[in-house]
Amino acid sequence: MEIAENILLTIATASTPLLIAALGELVVERSGVLNLGVEGMMVMGAVCGFVLTATTGSPWLGLIGAVFAAALFSLLFGFLTLSIATNQVASGLSLTLLGLGLSGLIGEKFVGIAGQKLPSLYIPGLSDIPLIGRLVFGQDPIFYISLALVVGVMWFLFRTRAGLTLRAIGDNHESAHALGIGVIRARYLAVLFGGACAGLAGAHLSLVYTPQWVENMTSGRGWIALALVVFASWRPWRVLAGAYLFGGVTIGQLHAQALGVGIPSQLLSALPYLATIAVLVIISRNRRLTLLNTPASLGRPFVPNR
Amino acid sequence: MKRSLSVLIASVALALAGNVTAADFKACFVYVGSKTDGGWTQAHDIGRLEAEKHFGGKVETVFVENIAEGPDADRAIERFARSGCDIIFTTSFGFMDPTLKVAKKFRKVKFEHATGYKTADNLTSYNSRFYEGRYIQGQIAAKMSKQGVAGYIASFPIPEVVQGINAFVLGAQTVNPDFKLKVVWVNTWFDAGKEADAAKALIDQGVDILTQHTDSTAPMQVAAERGIHAFGQASDMIAAGPKTQLTAIIDTWGAYYIKRIEAAMNGTWKSQSTWDGLVDGILTMAPYTNMPDDVKAMAMNTEAKIRSGDLAPFTGPINKQDGTPWLKAGERADDGTLLGLNFYVQGVDDKLPQ
Numbered sequence: 001m002e003i004a005e006n007i008l009l010t011i012a013t014a015s016t017p018l019l020i021a022a023l024g025e026l027v028v029e030r031s032g033v034l035n036l037g038v039e040g041m042m043v044m045g046a047v048c049g050f051v052l053t054a055t056t057g058s059p060w061l062g063l064i065g066a067v068f069a070a071a072l073f074s075l076l077f078g079f080l081t082l083s084i085a086t087n088q089v090a091s092g093l094s095l096t097l098l099g100l101g102l103s104g105l106i107g108e109k110f111v112g113i114a115g116q117k118l119p120s121l122y123i124p125g126l127s128d129i130p131l132i133g134r135l136v137f138g139q140d141p142i143f144y145i146s147l148a149l150v151v152g153v154m155w156f157l158f159r160t161r162a163g164l165t166l167r168a169i170g171d172n173h174e175s176a177h178a179l180g181i182g183v184i185r186a187r188y189l190a191v192l193f194g195g196a197c198a199g200l201a202g203a204h205l206s207l208v209y210t211p212q213w214v215e216n217m218t219s220g221r222g223w224i225a226l227a228l229v230v231f232a233s234w235r236p237w238r239v240l241a242g243a244y245l246f247g248g249v250t251i252g253q254l255h256a257q258a259l260g261v262g263i264p265s266q267l268l269s270a271l272p273y274l275a276t277i278a279v280l281v282i283i284s285r286n287r288r289l290t291l292l293n294t295p296a297s298l299g300r301p302f303v304p305n306r
Numbered sequence: 307m308k309r310s311l312s313v314l315i316a317s318v319a320l321a322l323a324g325n326v327t328a329a330d331f332k333a334c335f336v337y338v339g340s341k342t343d344g345g346w347t348q349a350h351d352i353g354r355l356e357a358e359k360h361f362g363g364k365v366e367t368v369f370v371e372n373i374a375e376g377p378d379a380d381r382a383i384e385r386f387a388r389s390g391c392d393i394i395f396t397t398s399f400g401f402m403d404p405t406l407k408v409a410k411k412f413r414k415v416k417f418e419h420a421t422g423y424k425t426a427d428n429l430t431s432y433n434s435r436f437y438e439g440r441y442i443q444g445q446i447a448a449k450m451s452k453q454g455v456a457g458y459i460a461s462f463p464i465p466e467v468v469q470g471i472n473a474f475v476l477g478a479q480t481v482n483p484d485f486k487l488k489v490v491w492v493n494t495w496f497d498a499g500k501e502a503d504a505a506k507a508l509i510d511q512g513v514d515i516l517t518q519h520t521d522s523t524a525p526m527q528v529a530a531e532r533g534i535h536a537f538g539q540a541s542d543m544i545a546a547g548p549k550t551q552l553t554a555i556i557d558t559w560g561a562y563y564i565k566r567i568e569a570a571m572n573g574t575w576k577s578q579s580t581w582d583g584l585v586d587g588i589l590t591m592a593p594y595t596n597m598p599d600d601v602k603a604m605a606m607n608t609e610a611k612i613r614s615g616d617l618a619p620f621t622g623p624i625n626k627q628d629g630t631p632w633l634k635a636g637e638r639a640d641d642g643t644l645l646g647l648n649f650y651v652q653g654v655d656d657k658l659p660q
Contacts, residue, residue, distance in 0.1 A: 006510045205498075212524065255510070259490045262657045265463075
């Protein structure tokens with residue numbers, strides 16, 4: 001029984017950074033901006049979180065610092081694409097490249113230093129309940145934040161006026177502008193939120209998942225988060241399902257290998273990608289609904305003409 | 307007077323020019339990863355720095371990091387060849403064909419490729435018998451494990467990795483013939499998160515010793531957290547697990563780099579194919595820690611025997627995984643077979659990806 005709990009805990013750890021980064025990007029894309037810099041912002045969050053923790057001794061400060069650093073970093077993308085209307089794809093890609101390089105530079109002196117782990121929740125009694133205790137009451141704080149974010153983003157996008165406005169901007173920025181909505185300002189806020197989420201996801205890597213700093217430690221997780229947003233057709237709960245499916249199959253295939261099932265490991269390694277794409281494509285198979293959810297202005301630069 | 311002044315100026319200029327090109331030999335390094343990766347590339351960079359220090363100002367070393375295996379490698383190596391490098395070290399298996407291609411174009415430049423098998427008149431291949439260390443680790447694992455099961459986090463099914471897995475099992479079997487090894491392939495050299503996941507999966511399935519052929523210290527950290535023992539890889543990983551690491555295989559390329567640069571400088575450099583081991587100092591074992599004295603003594607004894615040549619890990623009788631005989635009693639595997647090793651020996655609890 002303990003092994004089941006351990007497996008579920010490992011899955012939660014593997015899925016959380018994907019979920020958080022994807023939720024941030026979802027809000028950005030819902031506003032009509034395509035930021036391909038998730039990987040770069042995430043790795044900046046990871047390095048800043050680790051460096052701050054190592055220098056101040058407090059992983060909490062590291063966590064907060066990571067969120068702010070990545071949000072600040074995303075402002076660069078915001079300035080390029082929103083203020084001077086450069087190509088979003090190119091700017092996002094350069095943000096990723098810059099992030100990977102800059103983080104290597106910042107973290108150079110911190111490679112190999114033993115990190116400090118963000119303390120997990122512990123409620124005497126509750127956390128000790130067999131099977132579900134640690135799962136529900138004993139995880140790291142970022143796990144709980146990630147679930148709160150799912151609910152928060154759903155509520156914001158579909159239950160508040162600001163969310164409606166954001167979606168309107170993403171669907172047709174000219175009309176939104178004509179209605180007097182501050183398109184650029186709203187998009188800046190969305191990009192900042194996306195950056196903060198990517199930073200939080202990065203901090204999860206360097207403060208919870210593997211408390212250490214190594215160059216390029218995101219290893220493509222930012223790109224997986226980006227793909228999740230598209231395959232989840234811009235719906236938060238589907239992002240949640242996709243992230244946990246991906247994490248679940250990843251961990252599941254490792255266990256299958258350790259058990260010695262006779263399936264080639266290359267196929268098993270590809271399984272998380274195949275399974276996630278298949279399931280998300282099936283749940284998004286209603287073309288009309290998918291089109292309805294796709295931000296129509298996604299990736300198009302906006303220049304106010306009057 | 308005027309004349310002597312111009313002579314003076316000319317001689318000063320000459321002396322200055324002489325200063326600028328103080329290093330009359332240039333050694334260049336192409337890395338697949340970053341020089342601070344804490345493992346593979348860092349070990350090569352430490353070797354480079356040792357060589358630079360050894361030759362004082364006489365040798366200039368240059369490196370380029372994060373070169374992807376593929377067309378990028380062609381460009382990086384060719385740029386080095388054009389820029390006046392006298393000898394170029396390319397330090398990843400996947401650089402083999404690009405290095406060969408550039409070597410054919412630049413006949414006067416000397417090339418050295420790590421862990422491959424192709425050579426040319428001006429291209430040497432060099433490698434390290436990492437598996438010797440794995441054999442010692444296997445023996446230690448069998449002594450230290452209470453469950454009799456170890457976990458192995460593997461990267462890609464290439465001969466170098468298969469050698470390691472087989473040597474580990476063969477070492478363990480000398481202590482406990484029933485010892486079991488669970489292998490998990492992560493299909494990456496470097497992904498801290500995935501390596502940690504694999505470590506957790508293996509521990510959840512009952513292994514109590516962990517070893518890895520991937521480059522991050524994440525598995526060591528997980529082992530420390532769960533309170534089991536583990537082995538480090540490529541660099542000493544004791545900092546990640548002061549109470550966890552039993553020993554580590556440390557790649558020490560420095561002496562080799564010094565030897566080859568020296569040969570290239572005095573004209574004795576020849577193309578060759580070397581595969582050095584513990585005895586040549588190209589790999590060393592990190593201090594044997596966190597184990598009882600008798601286990602430590604056994605490990606040191608085995609290490610000494612491998613150094614002296616009394617013991618070779620791949621010595622018969624050895625059966626293949628399916629039970630068919632591979633090596634007869636006393637027969638030693640030849641290097642050609644080992645360099646192309648693509649099957650498991652008996653006792654590995656895994657199906658080798660083909």
